[in-house]
Amino acid sequence: MLPKAKLWLSLIGAATILFSTQIQAAWELNMPRGVTQISRDTYDLHMQILWWCVAIGVVVFSVMLWSIINHRKSKGAVSATFHESTKVEIIWTIIPFAILILMAIPATRVLTEAYDASESEIDIQVIGYQWRWEYKYMRQNADEEEVSFFSIMSTPREQIDNQLPKDETYLLDVDNPLVIPINTKVRFLVTSNDVIHAWWVPDFAVKKDAIPGFINETWTIVEEPGIYRGQCAELCGIEHGFMPVVVHAVEREEYDAWYAQKQQEARTTREMANNVVTMEDALAQGEQVYSRNCVACHQAAGTGLPPAFPALAGSDVVNGDLEANINLLINGVPGTAMAAYGSQLNPIELAAVVTYIRNSFGNATGDLVQPAAVNTLIQAAQ
Amino acid sequence: MSASHDDHHHGPAKGLTRWLYTTNHKDIGSLYLWFSFAMFLLGGTFAMVIRAELFQPGLQLVDPNFFNQMTTMHGLVMVFGAVMPAFVGLANWMIPMMIGAPDMALPRMNNWSFWILPFAFAMLSATLFMEAGAPNFGWTFYAPLSTTYAPETVTFFIFAVHIMGASSIMGSINIIATVLNMRAPGMTLMKMPLFVWTWLITAYLLIAVMPVLAGVVTMMLFDIHFGTSFFNAAGGGDPVLFQHVFWFFGHPEVYIMILPAFGVISAIIPTFARKRLFGYDSMVYATASIAFLSFIVWAHHMFTVGMPIAGELFFMYATMLIAVPTGVKVFNWVATMFRGSMTFETPMLFAIAFVVLFTMGGFTGLMLAITPADFQYHDTYFVVAHFHYVLVPGAVFSIMAATYYWLPKWTGHMYDERLGKLHFWLSFIGVNILFFPQHFLGLAGMPRRIPDYALQFADFNWISSIGGFLFGASQLILLVVVIKCVKGGKKATAQVWEGAQGLEWTVDSPAPYHTFTTPPDPKLIHAQ
Numbered sequence: 001m002l003p004k005a006k007l008w009l010s011l012i013g014a015a016t017i018l019f020s021t022q023i024q025a026a027w028e029l030n031m032p033r034g035v036t037q038i039s040r041d042t043y044d045l046h047m048q049i050l051w052w053c054v055a056i057g058v059v060v061f062s063v064m065l066w067s068i069i070n071h072r073k074s075k076g077a078v079s080a081t082f083h084e085s086t087k088v089e090i091i092w093t094i095i096p097f098a099i100l101i102l103m104a105i106p107a108t109r110v111l112t113e114a115y116d117a118s119e120s121e122i123d124i125q126v127i128g129y130q131w132r133w134e135y136k137y138m139r140q141n142a143d144e145e146e147v148s149f150f151s152i153m154s155t156p157r158e159q160i161d162n163q164l165p166k167d168e169t170y171l172l173d174v175d176n177p178l179v180i181p182i183n184t185k186v187r188f189l190v191t192s193n194d195v196i197h198a199w200w201v202p203d204f205a206v207k208k209d210a211i212p213g214f215i216n217e218t219w220t221i222v223e224e225p226g227i228y229r230g231q232c233a234e235l236c237g238i239e240h241g242f243m244p245v246v247v248h249a250v251e252r253e254e255y256d257a258w259y260a261q262k263q264q265e266a267r268t269t270r271e272m273a274n275n276v277v278t279m280e281d282a283l284a285q286g287e288q289v290y291s292r293n294c295v296a297c298h299q300a301a302g303t304g305l306p307p308a309f310p311a312l313a314g315s316d317v318v319n320g321d322l323e324a325n326i327n328l329l330i331n332g333v334p335g336t337a338m339a340a341y342g343s344q345l346n347p348i349e350l351a352a353v354v355t356y357i358r359n360s361f362g363n364a365t366g367d368l369v370q371p372a373a374v375n376t377l378i379q380a381a382q
Numbered sequence: 383m384s385a386s387h388d389d390h391h392h393g394p395a396k397g398l399t400r401w402l403y404t405t406n407h408k409d410i411g412s413l414y415l416w417f418s419f420a421m422f423l424l425g426g427t428f429a430m431v432i433r434a435e436l437f438q439p440g441l442q443l444v445d446p447n448f449f450n451q452m453t454t455m456h457g458l459v460m461v462f463g464a465v466m467p468a469f470v471g472l473a474n475w476m477i478p479m480m481i482g483a484p485d486m487a488l489p490r491m492n493n494w495s496f497w498i499l500p501f502a503f504a505m506l507s508a509t510l511f512m513e514a515g516a517p518n519f520g521w522t523f524y525a526p527l528s529t530t531y532a533p534e535t536v537t538f539f540i541f542a543v544h545i546m547g548a549s550s551i552m553g554s555i556n557i558i559a560t561v562l563n564m565r566a567p568g569m570t571l572m573k574m575p576l577f578v579w580t581w582l583i584t585a586y587l588l589i590a591v592m593p594v595l596a597g598v599v600t601m602m603l604f605d606i607h608f609g610t611s612f613f614n615a616a617g618g619g620d621p622v623l624f625q626h627v628f629w630f631f632g633h634p635e636v637y638i639m640i641l642p643a644f645g646v647i648s649a650i651i652p653t654f655a656r657k658r659l660f661g662y663d664s665m666v667y668a669t670a671s672i673a674f675l676s677f678i679v680w681a682h683h684m685f686t687v688g689m690p691i692a693g694e695l696f697f698m699y700a701t702m703l704i705a706v707p708t709g710v711k712v713f714n715w716v717a718t719m720f721r722g723s724m725t726f727e728t729p730m731l732f733a734i735a736f737v738v739l740f741t742m743g744g745f746t747g748l749m750l751a752i753t754p755a756d757f758q759y760h761d762t763y764f765v766v767a768h769f770h771y772v773l774v775p776g777a778v779f780s781i782m783a784a785t786y787y788w789l790p791k792w793t794g795h796m797y798d799e800r801l802g803k804l805h806f807w808l809s810f811i812g813v814n815i816l817f818f819p820q821h822f823l824g825l826a827g828m829p830r831r832i833p834d835y836a837l838q839f840a841d842f843n844w845i846s847s848i849g850g851f852l853f854g855a856s857q858l859i860l861l862v863v864v865i866k867c868v869k870g871g872k873k874a875t876a877q878v879w880e881g882a883q884g885l886e887w888t889v890d891s892p893a894p895y896h897t898f899t900t901p902p903d904p905k906l907i908h909a910q
Contacts, residue, residue, distance in 0.1 A: 028826035028838055031758055038754075046755045053745035061738060064716045068734070073656070073723045080721040083658035088717070089710065096709045100702045103752065108695060110754040115691045130531075160834060162440040170439065171836045195527040196621060198686060198761060202827040207757045209687045211622060212526065213615020216688035231836075233686075233761040233829045235520045237527060238447045241832030305447070307513055308533060337531060 286356025764824025815849025
């Protein structure tokens with residue numbers, strides 16, 4: 001008897017361990033508690049309402065199940081004749097109403113907290129584009145360089161197309177994550193350049209729509225350093241599933257060092273805009289810019305996806321007048337998905353990508369575009 | 383002469399023209415129901431494509447653009463093609479028979495309101511074969527994705543929506559005119575079956591909001607073709623205005639799809655519990671309250687657009703209030719079953735499943751109403767799970783329950799009970815495997831409307847897809863049951879179900895082509 005019981009116990013124990021590790025690994029069942037006061041409050045609120053629902057469900061469905069089991073004709077049940085009771089109706093109107101008030105009180109409190117974006121230390125503009133995010137750090141004083149960069153999914157296409165094994169952070173990795181300090185109130189000013197997107201980090205319980213022509217504000221104070229991942233939550237077109245949000249929350253000193261370095265980089269880029277580039281460098285950089293910004297629509301081989309997204313290979317525009325080609329990239333094509341890249345890429349990147357498309361996919365114009373020339377056209381466009 | 387003259391008028395015409403020219407409420411009801419079943423299979427096919435692509439991480443079957451076309455078309459076809467016409471079909475068949483009227487009040491308009499529907503859906507579906515592809519901006523078609531950034535086929539979509547709207551408006555005018563003017567003597571408003579009540583209220587909702595939908599698509603049309611900027615921020619317009627107008631239509635629309643379901647369930651449960659519906663009056667008032675509240679809660683679909691906090695609070699409180707009348711309904715159904723004498727034929731099984739699973743959809747609805755929690759749930763699979771629970775084991779199960787319930791009355795034959803039960807159990811198991819894991823996916827952070835997902839979502843998507851295939855395949859059983867029942871089977875009595883009450887059970891099965899050409903005996907009309 002005893003050995004048998006032992007065997008069972010150990011089996012159950014083993015099964016429990018196996019099951020619980022599996023749950024931790026892949027079977028995420030619930031909302032994350034997150035790393036901010038608001039996210040924990042939201043989680044508690046969620047659990048509170050969930051348990052209310054479970055309790056009500058248990059009561060209602062028990063009565064129902066009991067009736068189904070006992071009040072069946074096959075058991076000889078004879079139906080009663082009662083069919084109304086004002087008293088009962090009043091009771092089951094008032095009780096749910098009272099429960100709703102109990103739910104509404106904490107909900108109102110958490111919402112009021114979540115809406116208080118005042119007294120932030122750092123303001124970051126979050127701008128949605130089809131299909132990437134731009135982060136612009138608001139300058140603290142006038143002689144700072146403006147730090148801004150695009151954050152684009154870095155999961156290779158080959159993984160999506162099942163030609164390479166998928167990373168652990170499949171679809172949730174970007175080239176340039178947003179960096180913020182911990183224990184600091186950071187305000188996000190969320191807007192969009194084209195369609196509506198939504199910026200969402202589950203661990204912060206922050207989700208805000210990015211709407212063209214509007215600036216929405218939201219905020220967070222992250223308490224734990226770490227890498228936090230989210231995704232665009234509002235359908236924004238073809239690549240909606242491929243614009244993740246990644247936030248590095250770091251210690252204040254680390255953030256300050258990073259910010260200073262970004263300042264330096266911005267200064268260097270501004271100065272380099274007057275440098276002369278070689279064909280080799282331009283093509284190499286152009287290919288990178290293309291694969292980050294253009295490939296979703298115009299495709300890796302420049303074939304496009306006609307009719308919405310025209311081919312670049314053999315295109316009249318790409319093989320035609322150089323200045324018109326550069327202007328098209330700067331200003332976009334209104335009414336189509338072609339965005340105005342003058343505000344999204346710097347002159348060096350624009351020059352490189354124009355050089356690249358005019359000398360790839362079978363196009364052979366031989367043109368080498370210099371950043372300075374692009375800069376002139378950008379100034380003219382403004 | 384008079385004999386042949388009578389024959390000519392009392393039976394249906396022969397051949398295809400019978401269906402084309404018919405003004406008979408039963409024929410038109412059948413047309414609506416067959417059409418909606420066809421659309422259910424079409425929209426279901428789109429859903430199968432979606433679940434197949436989501437079976438595993440990575441892109442396997444379709445490209446993201448086609449995936450978006452599938453989610454959009456699935457939603458549009460199911461809402462406007464499957465669920466709404468099915469309820470109109472049930473209304474056409476049952477309302478005149480329930481209130482003792484010879485036909486609908488406006489029979490020629492009835493014919494027209496049906497026959498424009500196939501054209502609307504032909505136009506919408508045709509976009510799948512066009513170069514620019516079908517609409518790919520979601521069934522909620524938020525601007526500017528559906529205007530400035532839309533494929534050219536959006537114009538076909540707009541016209542299709544206009545036609546569907548016109549059809550719905552005509553259908554609902556017809557129902558209101560019938561219910562208010564053609565009740566048999568003795569059929570007072572508070573003696574009407576709840577299915578008639580819920581449809582009367584639904585019809586008013588339709589008349590109120592369908593023009594709003596027409597308005598919003600017309601504004602889109604002008605933005606796209608005539609240079610206006612209603613929704614274009616660059617031209618001084620407001621993309622959020624689109625959402626306010628859309629959801630002012632969209633939220634009552636949700637109740638348009640569920641109120642008639644409440645009516646169906648309120649007919650079936652008393653029949654199989656062999657006991658009068660508990661709290662008839664409170665059911666009527668609860669339905670009216672839900673209809674009223676449906677007009678003042680629309681922005682709970684938009685908690686993340688950045689409304690002022692006063693707006694957020696108002697819409698949260700108003701939305702939570704809906705739980706009260708909805709709760710009353712559920713309690714009344716349970717109280718009807720309590721101390722009844724129940725049997726569990728297929729319609730009852732679907733009705734019980736409706737009460738349980740719709741209530742679960744109601745619970746998640748209450749959770750979604752809590753604004754700060756909604757910031758986490760919004761636009762995730764939690765929302766997908768929620769509205770599929772209220773729409774599939776909710777609205778769709780009620781339509782199936784109604785089909786099994788009234789099929790003997792329509793065809794004169796009993797359906798195959800064993801196949802019916804098989805259909806129920808496979809649907810019940812399938813629908814829960816399909817949608818229950820989606821709650822977990824949403825809470826864990828999977829956004830909706832994505833063709834591919836991060837690896838931590840793989841297991842539940844796999845399970846969900848299996849459930850989807852099971853549920854999808856099971857629906858073919860319904861087709862078999864209906865065809866078998868139309869062709870033959872055990873003869874049905876006029877009463878059909880032991881516990882059934884109401885005028886429709888006083889006429890023969892199958893119901894004669896013309897019923898109640900003279901009003902029924904007022905003694906047959908009982909309080910519900």
